[in-house]
Amino acid sequence: MANLPILQFEEKILDTVERNPVVVIIGETGSGKSTQLSQMLHKRGYTKSGIIAVTQPRRVAAVSVSRRVAQELGVRLGEEVGYAIRFEDRTSEKTRIKYLTDGVLLRESLTNPELNQYSVIILDEAHERSLNTDILLGLMKRLVKIRTSNLKVLITSATLDGEKVSRFFSNCPVLNVPGKLFPVEILYSTERPSSYLEASLKTAIDIHVREPEGDVLIFMTGQDDIEKLVLKLEERIQRLEEGSCMDAIVLPLHGSLPPEMQVRVFSPPPLNCRRFIVATNIAETSLTVDGVVYVIDSGYVKQRQYNPSTGMYSLDVVQISRVQADQRAGRAGRTRPGKCYRLYPSMVYHDELLDATVPEIQRSSLAGSVLYLKSLDLTDIDILKFDLLDPPSSESLEDALKQLYLIDAIDENGSITRVGRTMAELPLEPSLSRTLMEANECGCLSQALTVAAMLSAETTLLPGRSKSNEKKRKHAPSELPDGSGWGDHIQLLQIYEHWDQTDYDIDWCKDNSLQVRGMMFVKDVRKQLCQIMQKIGNGSLDVRTNERRKESRQDYRNLRKALCVGYANQLAERMIRHNGYRTSGFKSQLVQVHPSSVLRADEEGMLPNYVVYHELIATSRPYMRNVCTVEMPWVAPILKKLEKLNIKKLSGGSSHSEERIEVENINLPKKEVDVAVPTDDRDSRVQAARERFLARKANR
Ligand code: ADP
Numbered sequence: 001m002a003n004l005p006i007l008q009f010e011e012k013i014l015d016t017v018e019r020n021p022v023v024v025i026i027g028e029t030g031s032g033k034s035t036q037l038s039q040m041l042h043k044r045g046y047t048k049s050g051i052i053a054v055t056q057p058r059r060v061a062a063v064s065v066s067r068r069v070a071q072e073l074g075v076r077l078g079e080e081v082g083y084a085i086r087f088e089d090r091t092s093e094k095t096r097i098k099y100l101t102d103g104v105l106l107r108e109s110l111t112n113p114e115l116n117q118y119s120v121i122i123l124d125e126a127h128e129r130s131l132n133t134d135i136l137l138g139l140m141k142r143l144v145k146i147r148t149s150n151l152k153v154l155i156t157s158a159t160l161d162g163e164k165v166s167r168f169f170s171n172c173p174v175l176n177v178p179g180k181l182f183p184v185e186i187l188y189s190t191e192r193p194s195s196y197l198e199a200s201l202k203t204a205i206d207i208h209v210r211e212p213e214g215d216v217l218i219f220m221t222g223q224d225d226i227e228k229l230v231l232k233l234e235e236r237i238q239r240l241e242e243g244s245c246m247d248a249i250v251l252p253l254h255g256s257l258p259p260e261m262q263v264r265v266f267s268p269p270p271l272n273c274r275r276f277i278v279a280t281n282i283a284e285t286s287l288t289v290d291g292v293v294y295v296i297d298s299g300y301v302k303q304r305q306y307n308p309s310t311g312m313y314s315l316d317v318v319q320i321s322r323v324q325a326d327q328r329a330g331r332a333g334r335t336r337p338g339k340c341y342r343l344y345p346s347m348v349y350h351d352e353l354l355d356a357t358v359p360e361i362q363r364s365s366l367a368g369s370v371l372y373l374k375s376l377d378l379t380d381i382d383i384l385k386f387d388l389l390d391p392p393s394s395e396s397l398e399d400a401l402k403q404l405y406l407i408d409a410i411d412e413n414g415s416i417t418r419v420g421r422t423m424a425e426l427p428l429e430p431s432l433s434r435t436l437m438e439a440n441e442c443g444c445l446s447q448a449l450t451v452a453a454m455l456s457a458e459t460t461l462l463p464g465r466s467k468s469n470e471k472k473r474k475h476a477p478s479e480l481p482d483g484s485g486w487g488d489h490i491q492l493l494q495i496y497e498h499w500d501q502t503d504y505d506i507d508w509c510k511d512n513s514l515q516v517r518g519m520m521f522v523k524d525v526r527k528q529l530c531q532i533m534q535k536i537g538n539g540s541l542d543v544r545t546n547e548r549r550k551e552s553r554q555d556y557r558n559l560r561k562a563l564c565v566g567y568a569n570q571l572a573e574r575m576i577r578h579n580g581y582r583t584s585g586f587k588s589q590l591v592q593v594h595p596s597s598v599l600r601a602d603e604e605g606m607l608p609n610y611v612v613y614h615e616l617i618a619t620s621r622p623y624m625r626n627v628c629t630v631e632m633p634w635v636a637p638i639l640k641k642l643e644k645l646n647i648k649k650l651s652g653g654s655s656h657s658e659e660r661i662e663v664e665n666i667n668l669p670k671k672e673v674d675v676a677v678p679t680d681d682r683d684s685r686v687q688a689a690r691e692r693f694l695a696r697k698a699n700r
């Protein structure tokens with residue numbers, strides 16, 4: 001620890017922070033940014049006037065880094081040093097250094113807009129360019145100007161374009177902490193492998209047999225592949241002749257690993273034993289694993305992308321950027337000269353890879369963020385002109401506005417409503433927040449809380465939801481409830497209620513191949529959501545689970561109705577001819593119910609006419625995942641609202657100019673309206689989006 005690069009710059013850093021409200025610090029991964037900066041500032045007395053907040057885009061990094069800092073300071077985690085991630089707060093009155101996800105800090109700013117409890121805010125891992133960090137950057141820019149008490153903002157990054165951030169913050173100082181990386185030899189493949197899993201396996205074994213000691217870090221794209229490779233590697237290592245090479249252990253590293261498994265990666269390896277660490281891109285910059293000498297880089301990463309023109313998510317395996325490739329290689333040179341095996345030709349690196357990763361703000365649904373910004377009441381700032389490092393497309397802003405309008409979070413003029421304000425306080429995506437509020441009105445809040453908690457747990461809960469579980473199901477037929485024909489949300493509810501009736505029996509989970517840890521988390525999340533709802537409703541709400549028992553044989557009508565309101569922007573109508581569904585709205589898609597759904601056609605082979613869905617995902621084809629049947633009378637008002645939808649008014653454009661377009665619409669042939677470019681900036685952006693939409697439509 002004593003020789004971490006950043007410690008040699010302690011005086012310079014403290015001095016610069018002392019004299020400037022905002023400082024950018026660029027330092028190689030492992031130089032000590034995440035673990036040391038907070039401690040330095042703490043030692044210098046910055047925690048006397050407030051807490052030091054350090055944001056992390058990834059939950060696991062917030063937990064892991066805070067644990068490390070608590071250890072270094074010799075304190076109990078949760079006391080002087082703590083962390084807060086969604087649904088998990090391990091801080092106390094004693095806490096002076098707080099690691100938290102960027103999302104949690106954003107939410108805190110809703111109740112305390114000036115974030116007065118903090119004397120220092122460190123936006124860590126800014127190079128990740130997560131959506132929430134980007135919004136925080138914009139927020140900090142305002143905050144340093146308006147906050148009355150002293151605030152220091154530090155922005156740290158492994159690779160970020162420091163000049164760009166500096167310009168954003170009126171040319172604030174940029175400190176570069178030179179890391180002492182050892183040279184890393186780059187070895188390219190002559191061609192791309194047909195299976196990068198097999199190629200990684202082969203390369204790993206080659207290293208193990210031929211190369212001197214040193215740990216091997218292998219970058220895979222996701223948990224599934226990691227699990228596969230870990231198994232295969234273990235098997236291959238065992239088959240090696242005894243005594244032919246040193247011992248080896250294989251360790252997975254990814255975001256949903258249980259804490260006790262994560263710790264293994266950070267504890268020193270046994271003597272004369274090589275470690276293989278099979279990781280997602282979490283090991284690229286978020287977590288530093290010591291002892292790595294060899295890196296195997298497939299050149300791919302799994303990226304969740306949202307397409308605002310279709311409302312569809314896809315989880316794509318995409319090529320990493322050159323910056324990422326360099327980061328991965330750098331992991332090999334931390335302790336001594338290393339080697340990086342790139343499983344792609346050098347031509348790919350030089351000619352095909354993008355310079356830098358596309359920021360999340362340009363590939364996410366923005367409904368939650370736009371609602372957040374609206375609820376801040378920044379009277380001096382137009383929502384669409386909120387100062388951001390890189391602006392999102394007007395198309396995705398419009399998509400967000402449309403959703404918010406359909407679920408009553410904003411009115412037809414784009415102003416936030418009372419409903420919208422309450423929604424922003426809930427740590428849930430807008431559709432689920434809205435569902436809870438509606439459920440409260442229809443007297444089924446308790447059930448809706450359960451569904452929201454089940455959907456928020458993010459762990460694989462149900463057999464058949466992931467491929468590896470599918471196999472298990474064939475062995476032991478599950479006796480889980482099936483949603484009574486109403487779909488997945490109802491099934492989630494029934495599962496939880498069943499478990500509740502067994503008094504949260506762990507064996508019941510195991511017998512039904514439900515993840516015990518996941519279910520315990522759901523229970524906890526549900527409890528927390530209850531508390532938040534109680535606070536919002538001043539304790540007057542009925543959130544008891546037992547109240548639903550009398551309803552258990554019902555058609556869950558009220559709950560489905562509430563879901564229909566919350567998912568107003570996620571509605572689909574059955575298409576008789578296409579044997580599938582058409583999503584509602586002017587950008588409608590043909591989609592199918594995901595095969596993992598419990599929703600089945602009835603005896604006559606009929607699927608329900610209308611469903612709402614939790615998300616649209618594009619895999620082999622467009623699917624709706626987690627669907628719930630709804631009824632025509634509930635759908636009608638949504639369709640009517642869609643008809644009236646006026647995107648221009650929603651985004652704050654004057655209705656006057658809209659009238660002008662409508663008049664033109666009547667008088668001119670359609671084509672000419674499309675090319676008539678209005679003068680003001682926003683008009684032209686709306687127009688451009690419209691043209692793109694029409695062009696796509698014509699192509700279809
Ligand atoms: P940076 O944020 O600049 O990438 P960190 O502050 O995360 O660097 O890491 C600095 C050093 O602390 C590294 O050598 C790393 O191995 C070590 N370290 C960080 N977290 C842990 C942990 N949870 N357990 C053990 N060592 C850790």
Ligand code: MG
Pocket residue numbers: 030033034035124125285286
């Ligand atoms: Mg870090």
